[in-house]
Each structure stands twice: as C-alpha cells, then as structure tokens.
Amino acid sequence: MSSTEIPVFFWFRRDLRWEDNAALYAALSQHDGVQPVFIFDENILKALEDKDDARVTFIWDHVQKLKQSVASRGGTVWTWFGDPVAFWESMAVRFPRLIVYAGEDYEPGYPMVRDARVAKILKAAGGRLELVRDHVLVAPTECSKPDGTPYTVYTPFSKCWLSLLHEERLSSKPSENYLHRLATGLEGPEVRNLEEMGFVRSSIKVEAPRLDENMLATYDKTRNFPGHPHGVSRLSMHLRFGTISVRALARKARDLNLTFLKELGWREFFIHVLYHFPHTVNQEFRPEFQRLPWRHDEAAFEKWCAGHTGVPLVDAGMRELNATGYMHNRVRMVVASFLTKDLLIDWRWGERYFARKLLDFELASNVGNWQWAAGTGCDAAPYFRIFNPTLQQEKFDPEGVYVRRWVPEVHSSTYPRPMIDHHQARDRALEFFRSVQV
Template identity: 45%
Template sequence: MQKEIAICWLRRDLRLTDHTALYHALKSGHPVLLLFIFDTNILLPLQNKKDARVTFIYQTLQDMNLELQSQGSSLLVKYGTPEQVFSQLTQQYLVKGVYTNHDYEPSARQRDEQIKEQLQQQNIPLHAYKDQVIFEKNEVIKDNGTPYTVFTPYYRKWQTTLSPFFLKPYPVEKYWDNLLKTDPLPFPSITDLGFEKSDLHFPSAQFEERLDQYESRRDYPADDATTRIGMHLRFGTVSIRAAVRTGLEQQAHKWVSELAWREFYMMILWHFPRTVNTSFKLPYDNINWRNNEAEFAAWCAGETGYPLVDAGMKQMNQTGFMHNRVRMVVASFLTKHLLIDWRWGEAYFAEKLLDYEMASNIGGWQWACGCGNDAAPYFRVFNPELQAKKFDPQNTYIHRWAPAYKQQKHVQPIVEHAFARERILKVFKAALDRG
C-alpha cells in the first residue's frame, strides 16, 4: 500500500529553519518528505563543469541531509527534470500535497505552472508561499495599484508597510516529529550530476559582525567591508527575515536599504519580465552598439589598461565575487567606454558570480547603462581613474588583484576616457532621438 505523504520541494531555500513552505508542509497533517531536484534544464547548459555554485548547493544539501538523519528522516535528492521526478514520485507515494516557495524569474514561473498543471491532473495541490523576500509582487505598489519604477518612493512605502509581523520566523523546529521517517535515502555523487568539485572559497553565512563596518566602509574595495550575504540570499541558506531583523536591530540602515533594492528589482522583474532581454526604457534598444569582440575579450580578462576595471574583473574571474562599487565601474566601462551591449556583460556576470541573482544583475546592468528604471542618466559616465583615486587611494585593491600595475607591466588603455565619453554621448543621444 502506498504511503500518504506531503512533499516539500526545495529550490532557492536551502535551510531547515525559518522556512515558509516547510513550516506549512509540516503542519499539513501528512509526513513530510524533503525533495531537491538537480534540474537538468538548468545544469546541462552550464559550460563550466566545475561551476562553484553547483558545489555550494551540493555541500549545503549534504549538511541538511545529516541534520535530517539526526531527526530520523532523510533528504531525497534527484537528478532530472521536475516533470520526470514528480511523475516517478506520484507513482511511488500517495502524494497529498506539494509545498514550495515562490520563485520570480520568468523561466521558474513557467516551470512551476507546468508542474502545477501536471499535479492537478492527479488532484494533487501545489501550495506556494513567499519566502525569499519580505514583500513580493503587488505587496508594495502605488496607491493607484501600479508598480513603482523608482526606488526612493518604493523604499518609503516598503518601510511604512514593514511591521514585526513580516519579520517573524516560522517555528519549523516545533514540528520536526512530522518529518517522514526513513532510512537514509540514496544521495548522488557530484560526478553523478556531471560536475566536479570546485575549490573556490565560499563566504561565511555569519554576516552580523560585518554590519558596523559596512555602514562606514562599504565603498572601499580594499577593506572588504561588505557582508557577502548575496550568495546566501540567492540560495536561501540565510532567511531574509533574519537578515532584515538583524539589520534593523543593529541600525544598519544603509544595508537594509540594499536588501530592499534586491526586492525592488524582483518586483520589477515580476511586473516587467521582458526586461530579461529588453531595456526597461525601450528607446535604449535603438543604441548602435559597437560590440567589438576583441575589446570585450580584453574586458573579460581584465586587460583594459584601466586599473580599477582590471582589478575588479580579475577578482571576479578568480573568486566568483566582485566588490559592489567596482561592479558599477566595470559595467559602466563596458557599456559606455566600449559601447558594448549591456546584455553581453550581464551574461558574463551570470556565468562567473557566485551570488548571481537574475533580477539584481539585470537591474544593476541596466542601471549602469542608463536603460533601466531609476537608472543613472546616460550622460553620467564613471571615470574609472577618478573612482580609483577616491575609493582605492593607496592602490591596495588594484595591486592585490591586478599586480601588473604595481610592477609597471600593465597594458595600455584600450580607449581614452574623454574620447569615449564624447562618443557615447553622441551615440546614446542619436538612439534616444530615434526612439
């Protein structure tokens, strides 16, 4: 006889505490099986078979599995498409409900709709909850019911809407007894998934002690004063409710506003999914990009002849991380100095960054280019040399990541700043006049 169960489908929420879907699954009255699917739709297109993000997910799941085994349960890890996996599981068990958390990216929304329809054919409900943001979709909108497209008024409304209710943790631990009791389930090796273990260093989830430094030193890349929480929010190893709660307790107001920027961009992606491929400000899609492949390769390699740009790119290529201010400088340089389409840079960041999150990455790139909502105006062109003097005055960051500048062995600048600025102003203005 088939066993009646509920399934908690993990995706971007890899933790066992303060977890919305898991909480509701455990309260459903059915024993809960936790499931993670290494989705071949996502994995197979990845060119780098040592992708560190796969290693991070894999190691996190191993840790979760050990904790579940201490509770007499086990994590079910599958490799395949969600459609295949749920087809198998609904034959193996009498599934009374599937519980999961919302994902806001267009391809994820499409996937969830397909699984919902597949499960409905067997009268199995798919319950989805808000977990990776404080406010989602239409929860922070203008009084007339339309979405905000400028951050400052959005953030004001975000702050006034916020109350302790939205920050309360879900007390998952109270309901551990409702986990499905099983012997340890088969756990694939990382090579079974077609990948190899990466040796990249992963940032600690302990962000609390870095908040004081963040408020005063976040713009200075040599200080390494950011919290590195991005990767943990991306994969849900830290609860956003815990993060905001801690930020408010420590009066880290600037940091909390950055968490709200993340939600702003997720809201924009939800309401304007076309921005995955098109500029928020459509006239910017008329820009006559140069898209010089040799110059793009130089930018990717950190060989542009601009010290701060090169240091940032080399830091990302070597570690999977780039300091936030430097991200703005390198993005502005690619789109404005080299006149290369922001989509090229966005795709390169998507490949390299450990903390890559589609909404924030697209939002950040369109902001730097000038084509996004609430973006820097197109005529604002970061001068990488002035940025270096202001934020890395001793060249500490530059010499650490691009030592050729210390040894005077660096390449010559591939474009002159004043010339590049004049060129972009003409090209962008022509595009906007046509728009």
C-alpha cells in the first residue's frame, strides 16, 4: 500500500483463515495491497478470569499460523492489543480515507456497538467499514416470517433457512486465490507474546479442524452417544473462531447428512433469536418465567461445577468440561437439566460457568441452549420435560464407556451417593414451574 493508493485493511475477527473467507475475498478481489490486522481486544480479554484461558492460546496460535503462511510472500498480519475503537481512530489519522473489511458480527451488546463506533470514525475520516456476511449462511435479517416478524420456533425457521441455501450462497469465496494482492512490507504493530497481554499458554490442546466424511455420513446415528470416538464433529470451536468455513461444512453436510446440516441450522437459529431478542441474554424469553424463584445455593452449585454430584453422567460431563473445555451435546443437555430442574439453580449461573469453560463458547448458542434446557426460552423444551440422568445414561452410554472415562471411581465406595433423589426433585420442579403459570 503506498500513500497514493486508497489504504485498505482486512480485520480478522471470527474468521481466522485465508481460505473461503467472504470478507477477505471482497477486499482482495477489489483492491491491491490489502493489509490484514488482528486486534486482541482488551475489552474482551480483561473480562476473562483464567490467565491460561485456552481460547486465547488457540487464537494466538492461529494468528501466528496465519502470519507464517504469508511470510514467504513478504506479507504479514499486524497484531495489536488494546481497544479496537482506539486502534481504528489512530489508523484513520495515519491513513485518511481508509477502507476496512470485516466479517459481519450479529451479537448484540458490545460487538455491534463497537462496529457502529468504528464505522462512524472511518466515515468521519472519509473512509468506510465494509461488513460482509461470513460466519453464518443466512444473516438474522434475511429470514423472517411471512408477516415480516422474526421466527421464534426452530422448525419453521429451519424451513425458511433451508430454502435459502441455494448454490450461490453455499459456494466458496476463494480468497486464497488472491493472496498475492496482500500488502507487503508495510510497517505496523506487533504483539510479541501472550505474556505481554497478561496471559500464559494453556495446556489444553485443540485438534486442527477435520472434515471427516465417514463421521458426517453416519452422524445421525452416532451423534447422541458421548462414548463414541467419532460420533460428532468437534468442530464447534472452529466454527466459533472461523478456522473452518461454514460454507465448506454446509456443502459437505448437504451432500452427506441432512441431520448435520440442520444442526448448523440450530446454531443460526440461536444467532437469529439473540439478534432479534437481545434481552434474552440474561432474561427469560417468556415473561411468566421471569418470576421464577430460583434457588441460589452456592454449595450445591459448586458440587455441580466440580462434578461431585454423585450422579455419574452429570459428573462425567462436568469433569470433561473442566479438563478439556468441551462437553458432548447430549451431556450438556443432561447437566443443564440437572442444574435447573433437579437443583432449581438459576440457569444464568450455569450459562456463566459454561461461558468461562467452553472453548466453543458462543453467546447466542449458550444462552439459547440454556434457556431451552431450563424451559424458559422461546423454543424451549416444555418445563415438564425433565431429563432423568440415569435413564439418559442407560440409553446413550449403555456400556458406561463415557462415564468410566471421566469418573473412574464410579463403582467404588469413595463415589458419593446422588446429592438429590431425582424423583423427588422432579416433583419439586413441576411445582416450581407451575407456581408461576397463569
């Protein structure tokens, strides 16, 4: 980029890849000398409790990989630690008329406010922020009911969503073919290590994304069994940070397994719901449930967090989460039901704990699924559908493979008795939810 050219930047966010990156493609197919940037956002990082947060290490490693893979062409990715608004303010002074490309972010609250502020700053400098749909197949504004209002129930949403998945929408945006148009040799900021930002390396390792066609082909039969070695994709973290393209994944799923494609639909359904109903981030979607007198029992909550409830499937799930930052979806449903229905503990406590621990933490999916499990969400399991953790284990981990992996002492005398009798807890939960019905 020389001073006579329009300065063009590409801002990596939820799309940490060179391939099939729609916003990067938009930038490179229209401009020469595009400078990529990644901002370690202090507003997000300072809220993280664990200094060895695995997500920060994951992002760090991926940004280093991005840099290394263009170094031979003389390109690089600028890295900066601080407030993105301040960063773009300073860039707008250095490069008037700058154009910044980035993937669109639909998360209400901080991300959307940040983008609006950056857009205003760039506009004032004679430039612009170009946001491009990338991390979803259908943006929340592109799918609505015939009367124009947003969907609140998954099945009709999914019909609309599937009907929009035509060839063009799923096709690759081949940004990787234009990398020769990246800027070379432009001096810029660099974060040298994790410690500079107050973090240390996590010991949790994350596997590279893998599009396993055998897994996809049988996904509908294997996805509910947490002990199955290849029953699910484990791609959620890669979808979260865009280290895999959702279009590439959807194309495979369309050809190999419609059930898997529909799971991607759940992801987008929750993004759609949070975008249109931002209050659900911490309030029950259904007003009558905002009156529920949740128990705030810290001792019981701690047992749940640590995986010491005496309920094998719940303990296995929580220990898997604590050790790896991942938990199988079937088990997430069981532990969430146990916390909110058996223990009557506020779903927000569980949601926050998951937010701290899950590598794939995604606000929309987390809040949406927690409200689903608690029975308080827009498209929730009805409150009287309460998971029996023992029956769930009999059905989905019949040989106890998963439970023994995480709770090896399950059959020994040291393993505690269940902290609550499920049948009594179920009756209490029904009473609890009925108490606020009109």
